[in-house]
Amino acid sequence: MTRFLASKQRNESPSARRIRAVHRRLVEAYGPIQAQRKAPIVECLVGTVLSQHTSDINSGRAFRALRERWPSWDAFGEASLDEIEEAIRPGGLARLKAPRIRAILDEIRAREGRIELSSLEPLPDDEVYAYLRSLPGVGPKTAACVMAFSMQRDAFPIDTHVHRVVRRLGWVAGKASAETASGELAARIPAGLRYQLHVLMIEHGRRVCRARRPLCSECPVFDFCDAGVLLLADGSAV
Numbered sequence: 001m002t003r004f005l006a007s008k009q010r011n012e013s014p015s016a017r018r019i020r021a022v023h024r025r026l027v028e029a030y031g032p033i034q035a036q037r038k039a040p041i042v043e044c045l046v047g048t049v050l051s052q053h054t055s056d057i058n059s060g061r062a063f064r065a066l067r068e069r070w071p072s073w074d075a076f077g078e079a080s081l082d083e084i085e086e087a088i089r090p091g092g093l094a095r096l097k098a099p100r101i102r103a104i105l106d107e108i109r110a111r112e113g114r115i116e117l118s119s120l121e122p123l124p125d126d127e128v129y130a131y132l133r134s135l136p137g138v139g140p141k142t143a144a145c146v147m148a149f150s151m152q153r154d155a156f157p158i159d160t161h162v163h164r165v166v167r168r169l170g171w172v173a174g175k176a177s178a179e180t181a182s183g184e185l186a187a188r189i190p191a192g193l194r195y196q197l198h199v200l201m202i203e204h205g206r207r208v209c210r211a212r213r214p215l216c217s218e219c220p221v222f223d224f225c226d227a228g229v230l231l232l233a234d235g236s237a238v
């Protein structure tokens with residue numbers, strides 16, 4: 001088995017081998033990634049919508065308020081937009097997020113007969129992704145987050161840190177949107193590394209490859225990076 005995997009990796013494209021090398025360096029720098037846990041899919045989906053453009057503390061507060069007001073999705077029933085908006089106000093952007101949550105949960109109930117997504121569990125990754133993306137307002141990042149954080153799937157959500165790091169590394173064009181990057185990288189990152197790279201790149205983006213004044217001179221993947229030399233040369237990195 002080990003020999004089979006080694007020969008499979010030898011036959012990979014240069015791009016995939018480079019991605020593997022970056023993954024190894026990041027694991028050396030930040031340590032191995034803990035195994036994913038399972039969580040109820042609808043909870044994770046709603047939590048991910050609430051987490052958009054706000055802090056973890058605020059989105060957690062909004063999620064708890066929502067569950068205190070409606071302890072089950074059945075109880076959520078016909079909750080009005082005003083009621084939802086009021087409940088999630090502590091999380092910010094409540095006027096935007098309330099109709100989004102209402103529309104997603106209504107669509108799930110229309111398709112599944114109740115607000116429940118355990119029917120996705122047996123489906124392969126591509127079908128799960130397509131289903132989630134077909135829900136109203138669910139973009140690539142939300143779909144990938146739900147797969148990674150509630151279904152233990154090997155997904156690569158592109159948040160603001162990951163987006164910055166993959167562009168600087170030259171894995172996608174400098175002007176590529178998060179959505180474009182998601183589409184391009186989903187197939188290029190070898191299976192088994194996607195979730196791990198997501199977590200490692202967030203850590204790397206927070207600690208070293210920061211938005212302002214990245215620490216390129218101490219970066220563990222400097223020799224794999226297109227941007228590091230340029231950022232050091234123009235003085236925007238240290």
Ligand code: SF4
Pocket residue numbers: 165168169208209210214215216217219220221222225226227228229231237
């Ligand atoms: S060399 Fe600099 S820009 Fe490149 S990944 Fe490292 S910290 Fe980021």
